Amino acid sequence: xxxxxxxxxxxxxxxxxxxxxxxxxxxxxxxxxxxxxxxxxxxxxxxxxxxxxxxxxxxxxxxxxxxxxxxxxxxxxxxxxxxxxxxxxxxxxxxxxxxxxxxxxxxxxxxxxxxxxxxxxxxxxxxxxxxxxxxxxxxxxxxxxxxxxxxxxxxxxxxxxxxxxxxxxxxxxxxxxxxxxxxxxxxxxxxxxxxxxxxxxxxxxxxxxxxxxxxxxxx
Amino acid sequence: xxxxxxxxxxxxxxxxxxxxxxxxxxxxxxxxxxxxxxxxxxxxxxxxxxxxxxxxxxxxxxxxxxxxxxxxxxxxxxxxxxxxxxxxxxxxxxxxxxxxxxxxxxxxxxxxxxxxxxxxxxxxxxxxxxxxxxxxxxxxxxxxxxxxxxxxxxxxxxxxxxxxxxxxxxxxxxxxxxxxxxxxxxxxxxxxxxxxxxxxxxxxxxxxxxxxxxxxxxx
Numbered sequence: 024x025x026x027x028x029x030x031x032x033x034x035x036x037x038x039x040x041x042x043x044x045x046x047x048x049x050x051x052x053x054x055x056x057x058x059x060x061x062x063x064x065x066x067x068x069x070x071x072x073x074x075x076x077x078x079x080x081x082x083x084x085x086x087x088x089x090x091x092x093x094x095x096x097x098x099x100x101x102x103x104x105x106x107x108x109x110x111x112x113x114x115x116x117x118x119x120x121x122x123x124x125x126x127x128x129x130x131x132x133x134x135x136x137x138x139x140x141x142x143x144x145x146x147x148x149x150x151x152x153x154x155x156x157x158x159x160x161x162x163x164x165x166x167x168x169x170x171x172x173x174x175x176x177x178x179x180x181x182x183x184x185x186x187x188x189x190x191x192x193x194x195x196x197x198x199x200x201x202x203x204x205x206x207x208x209x210x211x212x213x214x215x216x217x218x219x220x221x222x223x224x225x226x227x228x229x230x231x232x233x234x235x236x237x238x239x240x241x242x
Numbered sequence: 243x244x245x246x247x248x249x250x251x252x253x254x255x256x257x258x259x260x261x262x263x264x265x266x267x268x269x270x271x272x273x274x275x276x277x278x279x280x281x282x283x284x285x286x287x288x289x290x291x292x293x294x295x296x297x298x299x300x301x302x303x304x305x306x307x308x309x310x311x312x313x314x315x316x317x318x319x320x321x322x323x324x325x326x327x328x329x330x331x332x333x334x335x336x337x338x339x340x341x342x343x344x345x346x347x348x349x350x351x352x353x354x355x356x357x358x359x360x361x362x363x364x365x366x367x368x369x370x371x372x373x374x375x376x377x378x379x380x381x382x383x384x385x386x387x388x389x390x391x392x393x394x395x396x397x398x399x400x401x402x403x404x405x406x407x408x409x410x411x412x413x414x415x416x417x418x419x420x421x422x423x424x425x426x427x428x429x430x431x432x433x434x435x436x437x438x439x440x441x442x443x444x445x446x447x448x449x450x451x452x453x454x455x456x457x458x459x460x461x
Contacts, residue, residue: 076458083455087323094313104306104326111330191420198417201410205424212431236302239295 028093035085035106036162042078042113043158045071047151049120050217054147057127057210068124075117082110098231105231109161112220112227116154119213119220126206126213140189140207142182146214149179153221160228169232172225179218186211247312254304254325255381261297261332262377264290266370268339269436273366276346276429287343294336301329317450324450328380331439331446335373338432338439342366345425345432359408359426361401365433368398372440379447388451391444398437405430 025033049071052064086107089095095103153172160169186208193204226238244252268290271283305326308314314322372391379388405427412423445457 080455080457083323087319090309090323091315091319096310100306100310104302104309107323107326108330111327187424191424194413194420194424195417198414198420201413201417201420205406205410205413205427208424209427209431212428236299238299 028089028095028099031085031089031093032095032099032102035082035089035103038078038082038085039106039109039113040158040162042075042082042110043154043161045075045078046113046116046120047154049075049117049124050147050151050154053120053123053127054144054151056124058144062128065124065128068121072117072121075114079110079114083107086110097234101231101234105161105227108227109158109224112223113154116217116220119217123210123213126210129206140186142186142189143207143210143214146179146182146186146211149175149182150214150217150221153179153218154224157221157224157228160225161231164228164232166229166232169225169228172221176218176222179215183211183215247308247314247318250304250308250312251314251318251321254301254308254322257297257301257304258325258328258332259377259381261294261301261329262373262380264294264297265332265335265339266373268294268336268343269366269370269373272339272342272346273363273370275343277363281347284343284347287340291336291340294333298329298333302326305329316453320450320453324380324446327446328377328443331442332373335436335439338436342429342432345429348425359405361405361408362426362429362433365398365401365405365430368394368401369433369436369440372398372437373443376440376443376447379444380450383447383451385448385451388444388447391440395437395441398434402430402434 049068052068052071055061056064056068086103089103090100093099153175156168157172159165160172190204190208194201197204226236229235229237268287271287271290274280275283275287305322308322309319312318372394375387376391378384379391409423409427413420416423445455448454448456
């Protein structure tokens with residue numbers, strides 16, 4: 024039979040993973056809004072955001088409850104601290120996805136053809152993959168998987184710079200459409216931020232498993 | 243005589259406040275780089291970032307240590323949780339300030355006159371004020387002061403939209419300088435994000451004092 028604290032820790036982990044799956048869906052939906060100009064998906068993004076906001080508060084509450092009731096130590100303590108931090112990262116991922124969905128809807132509404140920037144869908148799938156892998160690493164307590172997330176961050180960075188260059192060319196050629204083009208830069212920044220949050224999650228996982236803080240290259 | 247746990251909690255609070263003062267300095271320095279085109283200040287921003295990164299790890303470590311050693315309850319527990327969260331917000335404030343400093347240095351290097359956007363210095367001083375007040379609220383456990391931070395967020399939002407409009411006009415008139423102008427939009431987004439982090443800090447303070455989670459309007 025499982026102890027109470029084990030049950031509570033499992034429940035907080037399940038909530039974090041559910042929150043992660045919602046966040047992943049939000050990234051994929053927001054990409055669809057831009058790529059397929061399917062504006063109806065916007066409400067689906069917002070529904071998930073609401074769920075995520077509720078989960079964020081529940082997870083924090085459960086974390087504090089476990090700390091107060093069971094005074095966990097070592098691995099259990101680190102797991103609660105990691106869950107609390109991952110919780111806050113995922114809420115920010117959701118915010119970024121909402122920004123992308125809203126900016127993309129605007130494109131659709133204005134019926135202006137979006138620029139042929141192939142980097143953005145690519146950035147979106149990398150960002151989504153990073154979030155997925157960081158949560159898999161959390162579920163499986165897999166340090167190697169967490170480390171592989173960290174490596175992908177650079178790829179996003181390169182693509183982001185590429186978007187900026189492409190957009191500059193577009194703006195110079197059609198300055199009157201500047202708003203639509205600049206929006207693509209903002210979307211690329213949102214996606215870069217999602218990658219940063221996934222990186223933070225991966226670092227939290229490594230801390231949870233090894234008890235080592237590898238942030239800021241302090242190995 | 244103070245108990246051990248009181249001493250530890252005071253030490254974590256002092257570290258958070260020191261980190262906050264460094265973050266405030268970074269915001270003000272990064273604004274100066276853009277306004278006065280004083281690129282030499284960039285290294286001062288980076289020096290402070292390094293200190294903040296170290297403090298972030300120290301504060302998290304102290305937090306976990308206090309939880310493990312003293313099993314704090316109620317207010318003490320909430321104070322540790324708040325300190326841990328504020329810690330992470332401040333590190334992100336620092337990241338945004340570094341981005342501003344770097345983007346602004348680029349302007350300087352290229353010796354291209356910056357656009358006459360008056361909203362950006364205004365945004366910068368509001369953002370800095372928000373960070374300052376949210377930390378004062380933390381130090382004094384002042385819920386009213388924390389609430390006043392939340393009200394300022396809208397002002398930043400309005401200014402951000404104004405920057406976007408101004409920049410669009412500039413780009414349409416001088417598309418060849420698009421890069422410099424678009425950089426101003428990115429800086430305004432960095433400043434908006436700093437305001438978001440200050441808002442999060444203020445919410446953490448309210449939770450710490452009242453034990454009530456007011457995020458997502460869940461009063």
